[in-house]
Every structure is written in structure tokens, then in C-alpha cells.
Amino acid sequence: MKPTCPSCQNKINSTDIKNTIKKGMFFEVEYPYCQTWIRLNKTLEVLKKLGVSLLLITSLLNIFSIKSEYSLVFSTVGFVGIIIAIIITFFGKHETVK
Numbered sequence: 390m391k392p393t394c395p396s397c398q399n400k401i402n403s404t405d406i407k408n409t410i411k412k413g414m415f416f417e418v419e420y421p422y423c424q425t426w427i428r429l430n431k432t433l434e435v436l437k438k439l440g441v442s443l444l445l446i447t448s449l450l451n452i453f454s455i456k457s458e459y460s461l462v463f464s465t466v467g468f469v470g471i472i473i474a475i476i477i478t479f480f481g482k483h484e485t486v487k
């Protein structure tokens with residue numbers, strides 16, 4: 390499933406997107422067919438970054454065997470984190486930038 394443009398409801402192919410700007414921790418992209426600037430819902434964007442960070446942190450803890458008695462817990466938490474990030478990437482709501 391691909392995200393759809395909130396303004397014209399067309400599906401968004403990531404390969405079609407040419408213009409991207411970064412505002413703080415948020416990305417805004419220009420949808421080429423209707424020239425609408427869109428971004429991922431801010432709450433979802435934060436959750437997505439959190440999920441990716443969880444995977445990163447728990448992986449590092451496991452690689453360096455820090456608190457290795459919790460390695461199974463870390464793996465589980467990291468897995469859940471990346472699943473959340475993936476779900477948001479595919480199903481997250483986009484909104485137009487005002």
C-alpha cells in the first residue's frame with residue numbers, strides 16, 4: 390500500500406518525488422503531479438523515529454553485550470520498534486503543509 394496525496398488522492402510513488410525539504414526533524418516533500426507540499430502527520434513522524442531509535446539502541450546494546458541478561462528483551466523491544474516504524478511508513482497519514 391502506498392500513501393496517497395491528501396489533496397488529489399493520487400497514490401504517491403517515492404520515485405516521483407523530486408523535491409524534499411527538512412524542517413527540524415520533519416521532512417516535507419513536494420508531490421509532483423499537483424505541486425502540493427505534504428508531510429507525514431507529526432505525531433506519526435515522531436513515533437516512527439522513536440521506533441527506529443529503539444531498534445538502533447537495542448541492537449547496539451546487544452552487539453556490545455551490555456546487560457546481556459536482557460538481550461532477549463532488547464531484541465523484542467527493537468523488533469516492536471521497527472514494526473511500528475514500518476507500519477507508519479506504509480499506512481501513515483500524510484497531510485498538506487499549510
Ligand SMILES: [Zn+2]
Nearest residue numbers: 394396397423
Ligand atoms: Zn495531489
